[in-house]
Structure formats: structure tokens, C-alpha cells
Amino acid sequence: MTQNPLSEAEYDAITDAAAHWCMRLHAVDCTPQERLAFEQWRDAHPLHAFEYEAMLEIWDVAEHLPRPEPAAVAPIIRPPVKSWRQYAVAASVCALALPLAAWTGWNLGWLPNSYQHFAATDNVHHVTLGDGSQVELNLNTELTYSNYKDERRVTLKKGEAFFEVTHDASHPFVVRAAEGKIRVTGTRFNVWMYEDQVKVNLIEGSVLVTSNARLPGDGLRLGPSMQARYKHGDYIPQISQTYANDTSLAWRSGKLVLDNLSLNEALPQINRYLDKPLMLADNSTGAIRVGGIYNIRELNSFASSLPKVLPVFLTRNKEGNPVINPMPQQPAKN
Template structure:
């Protein structure tokens, strides 16, 4: 969907929502109308959001200084009680004309107040979440698509002049529609990823943000050392970067000093898999020189029994590996042949990792 088509779609939905709000304010809806309105609301989450927004605004209009007098009252909507002239439809014509004029006035006030309220208050985010081992494809208002990885959370704030989303935990693959007038920004902890139109992956844990580009270009901004000003790194297709920050950092806590970690080649523990951004959408987890802590964080979004590290220091060990989600237990059991750790499996299937003894 093009940006213009998306805007026209939003306008159409708002017009439909305003029709139901105004009609319900004028009189009690009959059973058929109630069924039609409720069916429309349930047909699309965007319908319900628009209806709720316009309903709240309509309820507030009367209390807003200078606007309450603009709303026609029921008395003003009533038709003249004088008898109709025999043989004419004068009374019906007056009723139709006055109701149309009143509806137009109401709609004008409603649109004006909604527009003003949206400009004066922060955008309320739309929140998406996935459960353990669940993935979800999300189509955004501009036609962009996001595949949300398991146990991940995404907040979306769109407006005419901006496209902003926040990945507050987990991983997501973005396929962004190009719109030069509205750059697309992804927030992940202390990092910001800015694009115009591209395909890329963002993985956010409590210790790092990893960005990999499949198509197009992105700019990753992140805090410098010792909390300095933001630094920007530009990535092209096939490139990736890792921003590592203090272990205490999270989406709700201020991060410590961060550092950009290049994806440099190292001695592969397994045959180098040359990971493709977003390959996890196919049920495969592929890593090239990634921190063990980040790999464990990913695995725990798919594997219910869970994997923990008894010694946090081993989290900085680097791993190159590729395995299917269904092979997680077998992979963790074999880690002692890849890096200097030992894996202890409990009866529940949970694993505890610790540094291998000499």
C-alpha cells in the first residue's frame, strides 16, 4: 500500500467512525444498527481504535471552552411542530435539510477537535506482543511489515510526519515501505535505527543491540563511550553491527557506556554459516561470532525449560553456530565441544551453563 493510499484508508475509517458516533449521539440505535456498528468495529482493530478515539473526543466537546456552543442540541435537531401543508412534503423536507446541516456542523466540530487533540498530546502507542515460540506478522498503517520474533514486544507510533516504532524486547524483522517525507525510526534501548525503505533485522537483549541489513541502507545511532553524544554507523545490504552496553541496561533503564562491536571473523567453532538477516523466520538460528549471552537470550525465547549461565563471565565467549529451533536441546548439550563450557541438564529439560574445569 502506498503512503497516499494509507492516508486515504485512514480518512475513510475516520469518516465511518464519525458517522456512528454522531448517529448514536442523536438518537438510540435500533437493533439492526447496533449489529451493523458492532460488526464494523470488530472487523478491523483500526475501526475500533478510531471509534474509541472519536467517542472520547465527542464526550469532551461540550466541556471544551468555545466549542460546546457549536454542537447542535436535540432541540435544534427537532422539526417544526407546525402541521404540514396538505398535499405537500414541506415538513419532511425541512426535517431532512436541518438534520443534514446539523450533522455537517457536528462532523466539522468533531474533526477539528480530534485534529487539535492529536497535535497537542503525545501519540498513544499501539502495542504488539508475542508469546514463547510464537511469531507474528504485523502490517503497519503505511503498508510496512514487521515479523515479530517469539517473546518480543513492539510499540508503534505513527503520524502524518513520522513513523516510529520501539522494540522494547526481543527481535523483529522489518520490511519498510519507502516514504522520503516520513523516515522510519526503530528504537531499541539506547540505539536508534533510521531508514527510508529497506529490509533489516533488529535484536535487542538486556546487554546488546544487533542490527543486520538484508536490503537497502540503515543508519544506527548509539551512545558513545562514557555516555558521550550519539555516534552513527551506516550499514548497507550484507552488513551488520553490534552495540554492546552495560548488563543493567534495558528498555526502561539508562544504559551504561556502549561500544560498537564489529562482526569480525574468528576461528569458527562450526562451519561458518554466513547468516542471513531474519533467517529465524524459517525456524533456524544462525550465528557468526556472537556473544554466548546473546545466543542464550535468543534460545530462551523459543525453549520453555530455559538455559541459564551460572557464571555471567562466560557470556562474553563468542560462538559461531547454526541449528534448527527443534534442535536446541541437542545443540546446548554439545556446547562443550564448541567453547570452554559445560552444560548440565535437569530432569525438566532446563540447562545450566558454567565454565569448563581445566
């Protein structure tokens, strides 16, 4: 947790780069050197691969859109790279307005017949997906839903969501989160994501969890009261059992429960709610333990309260993030 978080401008730059590489890798004149440069860029940060996969999904949809006859085409103005995502989505919507194109794209599995975007900022938000599934979105959460012929697909872009999935064995429900995915037919489960870390808690039914959607196989199966965790670079998820006193779903009641966790464990749970993520001065600071029950809407005041309950003091780094520092040890008296 000592690594500085990315700024909004840096996130925008990653999106721009993902759009650039998506276009270059599909170009006929793409060189081996460019492909090598792309691989180096993709592997440099977990968000690079995540943004590229999201851009590739849009490309795959737009690539199969019907093209108008040349005589009817006005002079083409190439959109700036930054607007590529909006351009591709708009093109997809236009295609869906054409009955024949929509019918063909649906039957071939290229295009969804419905697309929904949801976001929750300051309040927990309850939504109904196009298939009737119910989803509860935690604060600062964003996801999309697309209904394809062969699967119902949710992309969790950030945050946390609790799913009650309508059962349909012939039409699987797939949640993509960071590099992995969760595949179900009908069940109740929770997905938490912060940066490249993902945690899946199963309440009812069963799910298959894979830590990297590009790897072969369906992943590991969870049963009720089981949990899976994964992060960037994990070949398989880490599986564990949850118990009756598990507090992972306390957010649905507006609470965050920290049960004597180290700051290394606690900060990912806290930081997803903060405007400015908390940082650690060094690795030893992360071993300090913290507990308590907090209102998720009031966590921006969490940092200022820490010196009152822990042997720490706060500073700020050059990006303005609060940094937790351990209090100096008093020399022993002879």
C-alpha cells in the first residue's frame, strides 16, 4: 500500500493508450516491434491489461457493425483517441437500431440485445438488470450489463456489488472483475474490487471463479459460505471458508467492520471509500492493527481519527495523500 495511487489524468492516459493499442494491433501494418511494445505496456501495470480488455470488448462489438454503402458515406472524420470509447458505444447503439443488423449480430453472438450502465456514488443503490436479476451497488461502484445470446455479462468497473441472479442454466451469468471472472447460473453472492484485488463471497448456490479470464478452464467452484480472493498475477484464486460472524456484507447496512486487522489488510477496504487514499510510510507501519465499526458515509474523517486510537501520526505526500507514520519509539530508561 506504499505505492502512490493514480491520478485522474493518469487513468485517462491509460484509457487513451488502451484505445491506441487496440487500433494498432488490429491494423494490417502493425509491426512485430509494435506488438512487443504493446506487451511491455500491458504488463507494466495491472490496470493496463484491464483497460485493454474493456477496450477490446468494445472493439469486438464495433468491428461487426454493418458498414453503409460508400456512396452514402460522408467524408470520414477520425475521432480523437479520447472519444473512442464513446464513439464505439454510440456506433453499437446505432447498429442496434437497425432490425436486420441487430437480429444478425444477436444470432451470431456479436451484439447484445440490451445494454445497461449503473453507478452509485454517495448512496447504496438497488437496480434490476434486464434479465430480472437484482443488484445492490455499494458507494463508489460502477458496472455495466450486456445480454448476449450465449451469456449474460456484467463488467464491474470499480467498487462492490451484491447479486441475486435469476436462474437460467442455459444462459450463464458472468461477472468480469479485474483480470478474472465469476460464472453462475443463479445464486446470491458479493463481489468486492479495489484496484487489482478482488474478493468473492458466496451466500447461496454455486459459482466458478477464475483469477485470469485468459487462462483455460472454468476456474474453482465455490459453495455456500465460501470465499475466493485473487489479485494481479495469481494463477488460481485463494479459497477459504467464511463463518456466521463474517462481516463482509456489513456495507449493506451502511457499516464497515474492521475486526482487529493489520493496516495492510484494512486499507484496501477503507481506501475504496476515500477521496484521497491513505498511504503507509513503510512496511512496518502496515503491521499496526486496527478495529472498530464505521459508517461508510463518514470514512473520509477516518484518517484524522487514527492518531487518537493508534500510535501513529499523519503527514501528506506530494500528491496530497495522507500518510500514516508510526510514532517514534521512546528510548528505554536505565
